[in-house]
Amino acid sequence: MLTKNATIRNQEGFHARPAQKFVELASKFTAHITVKKLDGAETDGKSILGLMTLELSKGSTISIQADGVDEEKAVDSLIQLVENKFGEE
Amino acid sequence: MSELRLQGIGVSRGTRIGKAFIYLTAEKEEVQAEETITEAEVADVLARVDQAKQQSFDELENIIRTVKKTVGENEASIIQAQQAFLNDPAFFPEIIKNIRVKKFTAEKSVKQVVAQFVNIFLAMKDEYLRERATDLQDLERRLLKHLNNNRAPELTDIREEVILVAKDLTPSDTVQINKEYIQAFITQIGGKQSHTAILARTMEIPAIVGMGKQVQIINQGDVLIIDGLSGICIVNPDKKTLEGYRKQIAKEQEEQANLAEYITKQARTIDGYLVEIATNIGNPEEAELALAKGAEAIGLYRTEFLFMENNHLPTEEEQYRAYRKAAETMSGKAVIIRTLDIGGDKELDYLSIPRELNPFLGYRAIRLTLDRRELFLTQLRAILRASSYGKIKIMFPMISNLQELSKAKEVLAEAKQQLSDEGIEYAKDIEIGIMIEVPSAALIADRFAKEVDFFSIGTNDLVQYTLAVDRMNEKVAYLYDYFHPAVLQLIKMTIEASKRAGKWSGMCGGMAGDPLAVPVLIGLGLDEWSMDAGSMLKIKQLITKLSKKDCEELTAELLQLGTAEEIKSRIRQFYKENKIKT
Numbered sequence: 001m002l003t004k005n006a007t008i009r010n011q012e013g014f015h016a017r018p019a020q021k022f023v024e025l026a027s028k029f030t031a032h033i034t035v036k037k038l039d040g041a042e043t044d045g046k047s048i049l050g051l052m053t054l055e056l057s058k059g060s061t062i063s064i065q066a067d068g069v070d071e072e073k074a075v076d077s078l079i080q081l082v083e084n085k086f087g088e089e
Numbered sequence: 090m091s092e093l094r095l096q097g098i099g100v101s102r103g104t105r106i107g108k109a110f111i112y113l114t115a116e117k118e119e120v121q122a123e124e125t126i127t128e129a130e131v132a133d134v135l136a137r138v139d140q141a142k143q144q145s146f147d148e149l150e151n152i153i154r155t156v157k158k159t160v161g162e163n164e165a166s167i168i169q170a171q172q173a174f175l176n177d178p179a180f181f182p183e184i185i186k187n188i189r190v191k192k193f194t195a196e197k198s199v200k201q202v203v204a205q206f207v208n209i210f211l212a213m214k215d216e217y218l219r220e221r222a223t224d225l226q227d228l229e230r231r232l233l234k235h236l237n238n239n240r241a242p243e244l245t246d247i248r249e250e251v252i253l254v255a256k257d258l259t260p261s262d263t264v265q266i267n268k269e270y271i272q273a274f275i276t277q278i279g280g281k282q283s284h285t286a287i288l289a290r291t292m293e294i295p296a297i298v299g300m301g302k303q304v305q306i307i308n309q310g311d312v313l314i315i316d317g318l319s320g321i322c323i324v325n326p327d328k329k330t331l332e333g334y335r336k337q338i339a340k341e342q343e344e345q346a347n348l349a350e351y352i353t354k355q356a357r358t359i360d361g362y363l364v365e366i367a368t369n370i371g372n373p374e375e376a377e378l379a380l381a382k383g384a385e386a387i388g389l390y391r392t393e394f395l396f397m398e399n400n401h402l403p404t405e406e407e408q409y410r411a412y413r414k415a416a417e418t419m420s421g422k423a424v425i426i427r428t429l430d431i432g433g434d435k436e437l438d439y440l441s442i443p444r445e446l447n448p449f450l451g452y453r454a455i456r457l458t459l460d461r462r463e464l465f466l467t468q469l470r471a472i473l474r475a476s477s478y479g480k481i482k483i484m485f486p487m488i489s490n491l492q493e494l495s496k497a498k499e500v501l502a503e504a505k506q507q508l509s510d511e512g513i514e515y516a517k518d519i520e521i522g523i524m525i526e527v528p529s530a531a532l533i534a535d536r537f538a539k540e541v542d543f544f545s546i547g548t549n550d551l552v553q554y555t556l557a558v559d560r561m562n563e564k565v566a567y568l569y570d571y572f573h574p575a576v577l578q579l580i581k582m583t584i585e586a587s588k589r590a591g592k593w594s595g596m597c598g599g600m601a602g603d604p605l606a607v608p609v610l611i612g613l614g615l616d617e618w619s620m621d622a623g624s625m626l627k628i629k630q631l632i633t634k635l636s637k638k639d640c641e642e643l644t645a646e647l648l649q650l651g652t653a654e655e656i657k658s659r660i661r662q663f664y665k666e667n668k669i670k671t
Contacts, residue, residue, distance in 0.1 A: 012217065013215070015217055015218065016166060016167060016169075016170040016173075016221065016224075017166045017170075019170075020166070020169060020170060020173050023173060023177075043179075044178055044179060046178055047177050047178050047179040047180075048170065048173040048174065048177050049174060049177045049179050049180055049206055050177075050179050052210075052218060052221060053206070053209045053210070053213075055213050055214065055215055055218060057215065
């Protein structure tokens with residue numbers, strides 16, 4: 001199991017499109033992925049509804065946890081996606 | 090596979106060959122009413138919900154493609170989100186869990202899961218995310234739509250020529266029948282005068298009822314031959330049989346063409362006695378068809394269909410428009426509007442009439458409308474208002490004593506007074522009549538004759554009440570016979586009473602359209618004959634070939650006979666003697 005933190009940098013936070021991109025990428029890995037907020041709320045990283053309902057906005061910090069054979073690659077790719085503002089802006 | 094011959098009760102003539110369409114009403118209604126399912130149904134429901142998911146996904150795919158082309162990528166992403174919701178591990182698996190574990194119906198499962206997320210979104214601070222509740226609701230609508238489409242098909246969905254096979258057809262089913270596609274129908278239950286049978290004749294759709302459980306042998310798509318006259322239904326016929334029936338169909342079409350010359354002819358016997366040929370309708374649109382078939386009047390406008398087609402009590406305005414349309418279509422020809430005849434076998438959900446053990450002897454027709462005065466007053470106002478646009482007459486159903494008639498007249502007087510006070514026009518001299526369908530009314534017809542302008546004999550109920558035969562019960566349907574001497578006697582009394590008072594009598598039951606009954610009804614002096622549109626030409630043709638004098642002599646003879654069988658065989662002999670083919 002591997003966990004790393006990231007900060008949301010894009011303006012919208014986890015709106016539909018960023019959340020979708022996150023889910024699309026997360027779904028490419030076999031590892032089980034969990035996204036946690038600092039306040040403890042967490043969701044399945046492959047659930048767009050779950051991510052959206054976390055109500056993550058610009059500036060919030062999240063931890064991305066992966067558990068599985070490709071956990072390292074999964075966490076790194078997802079952190080990169082978030083830190084790069086989901087390739088938008 | 091060899092052919093199979095089934096026998097039922099032929100209720101609407103005509104031969105058709107077509108593919109079977111199995112329509113099961115009763116079972117379908119049960120499923121819709123329940124909110125939970127049984128263990129045995131789980132697999133079916135899961136399959137249905139899965140199909141709806143796939144259909145929704147494919148539909149979204151198409152929308153996304155179009156939006157990308159016509160609007161732009163950004164807008165398409167909103168719709169892509171809906172697709173993502175469908176594949177979300179927190180969404181669809183929850184719906185399946187609801188079905189598997191909580192035994193919810195597919196619809197309830199979808200609604201419950203959607204509601205859960207909608208509530209979360211609506212509570213959010215981020216306005217954009219709050220808005221996403223709408224996307225979920227949109228997805229919900231999409232899923233429910235597909236779930237609904239995956240149900241057993243509705244009659245309105247039929248888009249090819251078929252022969253309908255059903256347990257029974259409710260009045261609301263029959264109003265949905267599209268003649269363009271439904272060539273004929275057969276039902277498991279019902280008798281010659283059940284409402285399904287009457288409607289089949291009105292719509293001129295060949296039909297067989299009372300087939301019993303044997304209809305269950307028929308499979309979807311089987312080739313059927315239906316002979317609505319003999320009541321024979323042949324399943325998967327041989328080549329030779331098919332050939333024979335194709336010839337019969339051609340002959341029928343030729344006969345129909347020959348009868349066409351009677352459209353413009355009057356129904357006058359060879360010795361000059363003229364009668365009026367009218368038709369029964371259930372909605373104003375049928376008036377047009379009736380005119381095209383040479384109807385000289387509407388002898389019975391059954392207003393209950395207006396009430397059955399709606400899921401609410403039709404307003405005065407809605408009723409007025411329908412009645413006015415019928416009156417205007419007939420342009421000066423009489424339209425006899427029967428006030429609401431509901432109860433018995435014609436139930437209305439929104440009126441919440443309690444179920445009765447003996448509905449035909451219970452709270453129905455005039456008894457109900459006198460009790461629900463507001464409803465009655467509304468209908469009478471609508472009829473009166475329409476009466477300025479044609480020749481409308483009012484008829485009260487199921488009158489059994491004089492008090493009922495005077496009470497009905499009181500309500501009519503009140504409706505007239507209201508309209509006068511409001512300055513609304515209506516035909517002040519509007520004629521009123523009663524149905525003679527309860528034996529007590531026929532027996533004291535002389536007293537009724539002083540109080541009304543006309544009688545209309547409703548043979549269907551008159552036979553049922555006189556002979557104590559439930560016309561819906563296929564086990565006793567064989568006893569139902571308007572040639573029973575007691576029935577003929579009551580008809581004779583009614584017609585004679587009206588003539589003595591200088592009034593007239595009509596008949597709006599099935600007997601008026603029966604070729605075999607023509608000589609008796611001429612003999613008894615029936616003035617107005619109202620029948621299904623499809624019977625008019627044949628009856629006119631027969632009348633023009635008979636003489637009143639001969640028919641009177643025959644009738645005097647018939648009235649001495651003891652059984653319906655003797656009476657019918659004597660009439661057949663009479664036709665033979667006169668070389669007339671029925």
